[in-house]
Amino acid sequence: MQKIAGSFLQRTAPSIRACAKRPITQPVRRCIPQHPPRFYAVAANAPLAEKLRVNGDRLWDDIHYTAQYSLPSPGGITRLCASAEDKLARDWFKDQVMALGADYKVNATGSQFALFPGEDLSIPPIAMGSHLDSVGTGGKFDGPLGVLGALEVIRSLKEQGIKTRAPIVLINWTNEEGARFWPFLGSSIVYAGQSTVEEAHASLTHDGSGVRMGDELKKIGYVGDGPNTFEEFPISAHFEIHVEQADSLEKAGKPIGWFTGWQGMTWYSVSLKGDDGHANTYPMYGRRDALVGAAKMIVELEQLAYDRNGYTTMTNIRSGPWGACNIQSDVRMAFCLMNKDGTLLETMGSDIEAKVKGIAAMHGLEMSMTRDVHLPPGDFWPEATDCIIRACGTEGMAAITGTGHDSTMTTRLVPTGMVVARAKGGWSHSPKEWTDKDDCTKSALALGRAVLNFDDYMKTKAA
Amino acid sequence: MQKIAGSFLQRTAPSIRACAKRPITQPVRRCIPQHPPRFYAVAANAPLAEKLRVNGDRLWDDIHYTAQYSLPSPGGITRLCASAEDKLARDWFKDQVMALGADYKVNATGSQFALFPGEDLSIPPIAMGSHLDSVGTGGKFDGPLGVLGALEVIRSLKEQGIKTRAPIVLINWTNEEGARFWPFLGSSIVYAGQSTVEEAHASLTHDGSGVRMGDELKKIGYVGDGPNTFEEFPISAHFEIHVEQADSLEKAGKPIGWFTGWQGMTWYSVSLKGDDGHANTYPMYGRRDALVGAAKMIVELEQLAYDRNGYTTMTNIRSGPWGACNIQSDVRMAFCLMNKDGTLLETMGSDIEAKVKGIAAMHGLEMSMTRDVHLPPGDFWPEATDCIIRACGTEGMAAITGTGHDSTMTTRLVPTGMVVARAKGGWSHSPKEWTDKDDCTKSALALGRAVLNFDDYMKTKAA
Incomplete structure (x- = not known):
């Protein structure tokens, strides 16, 4: 993987660190007024963003095809971190990004990076990331929609000949859920300088059996030499799709939206x-x-x-x-x-x-x-969220996420924003979790457009 | 093992049956007025009983020597049914009774029977039985004192040339505790016709792992062809020593006693x-x-x-x-x-x-x-308990046990009585469980004398 030097970011990465036993207490940047989000004027998309389309059928097929990489779980997914099923999903992901010509690396905590060049290789890539692992009683969307939606964006960009100025990196983060090994956000926490590879490898299962994440990742062949920290591999921004895991979009009749921030x-x-x-x-x-x-x-x-x-x-x-x-x-x-x-x-x-x-x-x-x-509660970056708001247009609305995501780690470092997809009945971490095909498609399109909007924003800023 | 035909008992074994999922609801014979036990006149011991002595040093050594057959448990014992430690304790027990010339058998649920002849082989043997298995946090006395105290009685009878009219059988019952496999009293329940060998073999561990007692007994080599039921191998009576597991003897300053019955x-x-x-x-x-x-x-x-x-x-x-x-x-x-x-x-x-x-x-x-x-609550048989009362003399007092024992099963069939040893602070199922050496000795002597009193009682009755 090419090492991209330099970054438009002058902001220093936080020096605070936290492992499983040390609280992550540093308040993060709060920059979007939480109420009322309607004060934001919805500006137009950047020209390339406006041009983008995505293939909703292909995304929907991917969601249901990859659901096979699971222990038996009718209607849902059981794909615990570093399990045999997780390995199958990871292998499939690798095949897909390699077929798209990715510069591919796995890091020491098992996260998969698929880098695609932009016009200017000196700019740190814009990241799209989420996770393929699930909880024991997972649904098909929490995690996979983020990774597969991003994969769909990469495919569509390629097919439609849309070239970005910045490179783009697609990341499948390891152990986002913390369902098997604690703490959660097990790789993005290292990337954000809040923990170390050693601490992540020492993460233990909840059952007191003493099984360690590092050993289990090694067993499935997912301890690599790719970049572990922001310092090693800086990014310009991080965008992620996630199902809402609550019902505010459903109640408001909105298919998609953005998370302004998260509860504490x-x-x-x-x-x-x-x-x-x-x-x-x-x-x-x-x-x-x-x-x-x-x-x-x-x-x-x-x-x-x-x-x-x-x-x-x-x-x-x-x-x-x-x-x-x-x-x-x-x-x-x-x-x-x-x-x-x-x-x-x-x-x-x-x-x-x-x-x-x-x-x-x-x-x-x-x-x-x-x-x-x-x-502690916090808000995502206005630079990033504004790009999502523009991508959603009149179909979007603001929401607050009730939990942590890999984006909650990257937002300590770089502009980060989250695209939200409507969830039926607020179900999540349950086989009842559901997001309609059309909403999945719209969320992937919003993700792709947000990335293109951000690419355009950086270009304008640099000019 | 010789099959001893006939029984002095005219009472039919109960036809009721219960397995893990069927409640044992049949009320058992209640024959001793519970209050106040002091109304019982303390009669003298039979001549042979009066003559008996036991070796308290040897018993005390056995208790502490066999405590090594345990997982690490400072001060206590962890010897779960059909574990590697249980096998070691069983093997040791076999060696001891073989050295004493026992006719030895293991039955299908792993219980060990050591038969010693009496003067009249047509009489069903008088049994002394208890268990060598423990709970996860067991003490050194709950179970072992019953088996090792009975072993001490056999040794003393042999050394002192005391011959009984009835044969005597020493029984180490399997899975009394139910700490690993449920239900408890796992072999005596079959002997009493309340369950079957098949049901006992199918007993499952409490952790939902699906491990079965029958398979685990087989692994340690303790599924034998010895007698499984009272019908196959009738006994005349059953006597058992147990620590009180409560503090009534300690409070009253009495070293030993008898259980009149049990709470529901x-x-x-x-x-x-x-x-x-x-x-x-x-x-x-x-x-x-x-x-x-x-x-x-x-x-x-x-x-x-x-x-x-x-x-x-x-x-x-x-x-x-x-x-x-x-x-x-x-x-x-x-x-x-x-x-x-x-x-x-x-x-x-x-x-x-x-x-x-x-x-x-x-x-x-x-x-x-x-x-x-x-x-349901019940009382042990007056024929058996009277023999213990006489054996205890002025040192004994009545108590009620708070839990089930193998004797709670045999009492459905034949005269059964329990000798009680004083317990410090009422501790049991804990490494804090303790009974002084002198109290252990007195309980073994009371057990031996009770057996000899019962042998004399049967002789008198037959005359």
């Missing part, structure tokens, strides 16, 4: 330890039952969503000793808190910590609670 | 199913979060112990999908209810079922709840 999210781990004892015979008085404590904590977690108008989810619980004979003495849990308001998000964290401490004290349990990942 | 116990499985969905983005309203429902159920289960003055324990929870990305849609739990009052035990069952139904309805969850095993 924090992930915690909690451990409660009590005493082993006989389930039938040990007196109720004097028990140190960690599972009873955990249950009270989960009930408090639900209450917290009422109290602070946020979202709360307990996403993992493991309890032992297993069986039918023992008071449960060892419970480990993972949960997340979400709030659009960063101050309220912090309050939610201190609220639940106080509750867990109280529950632990009342039940004589030892407790520990760690904040594993913290993403 | 019921084991349930519950499954709650909701919807998969994104942990961060899916609106709180409309979620069908199975783990939130499960947590509320566990809180209700604790309340139930207050309401009905019983014991309640949630002993197992598994929740999925795993990870940090998903609303939990699938939760499986196992719990047990305990009450000394059989009617209140039934009420507890219907109480919690109503609560779970309500919680499921309020959270839009599908629920199923099955009663896997049900043991």
Whole structure:
């Protein structure tokens, strides 16, 4: 892969770093007024963007064809990071981009880069990226639409003879979901300087089995020598399509849109330890039952969503000793808190910590609670989002994403924007996840046009 | 092993049967007035019983020597049924009884039978039995004291030239604990006609992995052709030592005693199913979060112990999908209810079922709840218990066991009694489990004397 020197960006990449155990606390640039997005005037697309068309049939076929790379999951996809199914999807992706003449590399954390030249090779490429991995109960769109939509853009540009000034790179980021290995955004977090290759390789599965992401990537042959960080391989911008995972577009009757920003999210781990004892015979008085404590904590977690108008989810619980004979003495849990308001998000964290401490004290349990990942709310870059707004035209509307994406990492570095596709009923991380063919097509077209708009914007800026 | 024909018992073995999914609902014979046991006159031991002594040093050494057959567990034992450690303990047991000249057999569910002749081979043997398997967080006494105490009795009888009229059989019962494979009492349940060899072989581990007890027993070489049922191999009586697993003896300052009976116990499985969905983005309203429902159920289960003055324990929870990305849609739990009052035990069952139904309805969850095993409260046989009372003399007192034992199965068939040894702090199923050496010695002596008293009782009855 050619190393493209220099960058139009004068902005220094953040020096803060965070691994699984260190919170990502640095606030990111906030630049788009969140309310009301309608104040933005919808300017015209750049001429090349206006010219672009995409092939919706081909994209739809790709979405359903690649869904075969999955464990059995009727209606959905089970393609956990670095699994045999993930390897098949990656191999397919490689074949497609090689057929299009890509300069192709895999980096140390398994991300696939497919670079296509522009007229001026001195400019860092404009990136289109997302992920092909899924959660255990994934749908067909969360991730794949981003990668396959971008692939469709590359094919259409080539077919229609549309040449960009900047090179373009298509990226399939590794372990976006964090469904198998934690933390999530497992490769883009390294690219953004928030973690290291070593830390990403040491990412563990949620089941306590000690399986590491680095070893599993190696097993499927996806540890390469491609670029790992922004410093090694700078990009000019990052664009990504994603299904909304909520229902605001559906309710408004809009097929596509853009994410102005994201709500704040924090992930915690909690451990409660009590005493082993006989389930039938040990007196109720004097028990140190960690599972009873955990249950009270989960009930408090639900209450917290009422109290602070946020979202709360307990996403993992493991309890032992297993069986039918023992008071449960060892419970480990993972949960997340979400709030659009960063101050309220912090309050939610201190609220639940106080509750867990109280529950632990009342039940004589030892407790520990760690904040594993913290993403304060933020907004994407106006330079990038404006290109999407223009690409959507009258069909688009603004939304806020409720979760993190690879774009939440790249936005720490370069202009980043996200194209949103309408989702049925807000379902995601579920086989019920669905986006109509026409909406998929429109989102891919908006992605391609946004990239061309950004290419034009850079050209104008450079002039 | 010689087949001993005939039995002094005219009582027909129960025809009822129960497997893992069928409750054991048949009430058993209740024959000892539970309160107050002091109304029993303490008669003298039979002459041979009075003569018996046991070697407490040897027993104590055996307890600590065999504790090596364990996964690492400081202070305790981890010797799950049909594990490599279980095999080592079984092999050791075989060597000991063979050295004593036993007629030795292993049956199809892995139980080890060591038969020693009496003066009259036409009489079904008097059994001493317990188990060498432990729970995951086991102590050194729950199970081993019963088997090793009985082994000490056999050795002492032999050394002291004490001959019984009836043969004696020492039994190491398989999977008493149910810690790895459910249901518990995995071999004595078959012996008592409450299940079949096939059902016992099909017993599954608690982790949903599908591992079967029969396959695991085969792997360690413990599927034999010995007798599986009472019909194949009748016994005259069954005696067992067990640590109290509660603190009534300790509080009363008594080293040993007898269980008059057992409290009622019921084991349930519950499954709650909701919807998969994104942990961060899916609106709180409309979620069908199975783990939130499960947590509320566990809180209700604790309340139930207050309401009905019983014991309640949630002993197992598994929740999925795993990870940090998903609303939990699938939760499986196992719990047990305990009450000394059989009617209140039934009420507890219907109480919690109503609560779970309500919680499921309020959270839009599908629920199923099955009663896997049900043991109504009952009492051991006066013929057997009287022999223990006489053996304990002034050092003993009555207690009630809070859980099931292999004796809870044999008592459905023949006179059965349990010798109790004082336990520190009521700890059991914990490395904290402890019984002093002197109390172990006294319990073994009481076991031996009880067997000799029963042998004398049968002789008198036959005369």
